[in-house]
Amino acid sequence: MRYSRYFLPTLREVPADAEVVSHKLMLRAGMIRRVAAGIYDVLPLGLRVVRKVENIIREEMDRAGAHEVFLPSIQPAELWEETDRWNFYGKELLRIRDRHNREFCYGPTHEEVITDLVRREVRSYRQLPLNLYQIQTKFRDEIRPRFGLMRGREFTMKDAYSFDSDRKGAEDTYRAMYDAYTAIFTRCGLDFRSVEADTGKIGGSLSHEFMVLADTGEDRVVSCHLCDYAANLEMAAVPPQGKVDTSEPEGSGPDRVERPKNVATPGKRTVEEVTAFLGVRPQDLLKTIIMSGDQGSIGVLVRGDHEVNPVKVRRLVEDETLELAEPETVEGVTGAPIGFAGPMGLEIPLYADNAVSHMRDFVTGGNAMDVHTTGMNISDFEVKVFDDLREAREGDPCPRCGGTLTFLRGIEVGHIFYLGTKYSEAMGAHFLDEKGREKVIEMGCFGIGVGRTVAAAIEQNHDEKGIVWPVPLAPFSVSLLCLDPSAPEVLNASEKLYDDLTASGVEVLYDDREERAGVKFNDADLIGNPARVTVGKRGLQEGMAEIRLRGTGEERKIPLDEVVAAVREVLGQA
């Protein structure tokens, strides 16, 4: 591609509304432009990268036996009413009406549409298993779009939906997709981990996320330093330390040494304030967190130095709607403003983290303004269930092998789910098995954020000068710089190299512009193609061009007629 005829508007200065590096660099490198909040134009250079990711995905999905389809972006409300998601998906679902005033939405995901297709066409076990995927634009009206393609409202996603005749088949499919995802992100040249994940609103019971590791990632990942255990922080299990122990403390009963005693703690609400004021350690304090949801309010008890993990609570209580309670709710339940809640005398069910069972003579809120209670013990209130309810911390033991957990940051680029029959049941997707019995189809769904993968690749691979593309994702393999197009010998040598490289199948961005050398060098660094070939008067006097690697900065002089071979060699190993 001749730069002089290409649409590649690079920017010297960073637009003020970009925050993260990938967003800044995609704007500066002329890959994307903003149209509205969370909605972008993808320019030719950006599209080349997007296509590389898509093609890798296609090849691996096809290899895994999936078939590509193209589904509507506009979907009728009736389908969403069948699964009740028309009600539950909330404001994130962009709803629209057509001229007949019929209700539609712009698809944020395609379970309904695909299940509708399959239920109409599949009636025999002989047609299963079936795995259909799409690479298309979806729209989620995010509360807060940000970070460019990382979290847009309109975005390109690969979604695969699998249909199996039984649970075992579905699990086989799940494993096949897991392997395909591993192959995809490996081929993209990215440093990633697969982690155990929460299934969230999509539902289902088995789930992994694929995380590209980057310090700037929004997600926290825990990983064992000994075994291959890895999980999203919100999923990371904390093994109980010793047996859950709710025995009475020594000297219990009427002649117990410590009795609950109220103390004045004016204005002391946080763990730090209370422990400092009373001169106790954070682990001697019991935090009482009020959560409320559709099924009412509950109290969650964790040690003062621990944090509640809401995902674990929701799963234990089986109420997906549980959230941290509003201040008014807390006052209603405890009779005190936030900061003074305690378990004693509360009339809501109490769930406690395992570690709480080992606490003795601790401090809690006094359920009254400016009051805390000391000398508390578990026998002073009734805990419904002890379970793992807290967030894992760096240094916690691994739930699988007893190793030590470390924390990483990652960007979620893929998510795979075993769905079970949630959608097939709601929508009546049945088939007849070999014995003629009607059964419900087992489903799975498997997503990859294409644009986000591109952004994540940049987050993981850049320096102060610009992008440093992994070879498989680079828009072009080589930036060929003609430093002096007005000098015939330089121009001729450059043109010949461009022709030769192109003829040998190398993707070349040929900078033939009338620009100063510095401009070309800087644009090449910004765009980040893996190799750079420079042709200038200086080298040409010795019959040489220079070849330089974007990643390492390694540079060599190569005789003109050996450049093509050298480039191919370098790309193979870069």
Next chain:
RNA sequence: CGGGAUGUGGCGCAGCUUGGUAGCGCGCAUGGUUCGGGACCAUGAGGCCGCGGGUUCAAAUCCCGCCAUCCCGACCA
């Protein structure tokens, strides 16, 4: 949705406090000199100052309303 901030040529910003009809850097165009890491000189094009209303002889500047965008929290690929 709550909290914070910002809207001025394509990009980055100043001007606003103290109203007098818009300026700087980059980019763009033309000519010249340059030419291996974002050149220099000269000339020039380009702006409903986010939108609407109000105050005033006069509004980018003061007042009111709206819109848009960005940042921090709850969602997700």
